């Protein structure tokens with residue numbers, strides 16, 4: 001070691017010692033790779049896992065959402081991050097992304113941009129045992145990008161049953177990353193996942209009394225897991241991650257005829273979409289146009305309901321759309 005480096009090291013050690021003595025300026029070395037005395041930083045790409053972390057890690061971490069509230073998630077990339085935001089991400093301990101087709105590029109870009117940092121990545125799709133492929137429903141328009149091959153459907157968080165599985169998986173990952181808080185995280189995980197389990201039971205009990213078994217979306221369809229887990233059929237204009245938003249007249253006509261034949265009480269759209277097509281079809285069938293929330297494009301206002309609250313809201317929508325008989329409840 002040359003003299004300059006030796007001196008710099010000695011100076012740094014002295015400074016560290018002095019800082020440690022100053023009141024209110026403690027320098028602690030915590031687990032999870034943090035050395036600056038701040039709480040570790042956990043970053044989630046979208047709202048569901050962000051809210052799960054809020055409920056499990058509570059005040060023990062700095063919990064941040066990567067894609068801002070109300071933003072279309074599918075085309076978000078490192079290009080949308082400011083230099084200072086990217087700098088902050090260098091200090092993150094854990095980044096929780098979705099996995100699957102839609103954020104493949106984002107994860108790749110982040111891994112490149114954050115090379116050499118101590119960040120670990122966790123993917124929601126790695127936490128679900130039984131993944132499903134994207135579904136091509138009868139009325140769905142072909143993808144314009146020519147990518148029609150079978151892909152896994154990554155919208156795993158839209159079903160309360162999978163939500164509980166996700167919460168437990170995120171809980172385990174937090175325990176592993178920040179072992180000092182294990183006992184607290186295990187307790188909070190069970191408490192929160194327990195509420196999701198209860199919601200799952202409410203879904204099952206409520207939907208037992210449905211009159212109809214089909215949902216029609218004049219929109220994209222990110223609800224494959226929700227429909228699969230509760231035995232609901234669906235038809236839609238576009239796949240969950242499609243970039244198309246305007247159905248053709250032939251598609252709209254197909255969806256209208258199906259809803260009319262089945263006498264369905266509602267036509268659905270998802271959050272963040274223009275409800276005009278759902279309204280158009282509903283006015284023709286005499287039903288209602290309703291929004292089912294996929295917790296994907298979450299506004300600041302929606303976020304106040306929490307992930308659990310948004311899933312509970314969806315059950316209220318399903319009650320109407322599937323004609324659940326109230327007297328049977």
Ligand SMILES: [Zn+2]
Pocket residue numbers: 074102155222240241296
């Ligand atoms: Zn998507």
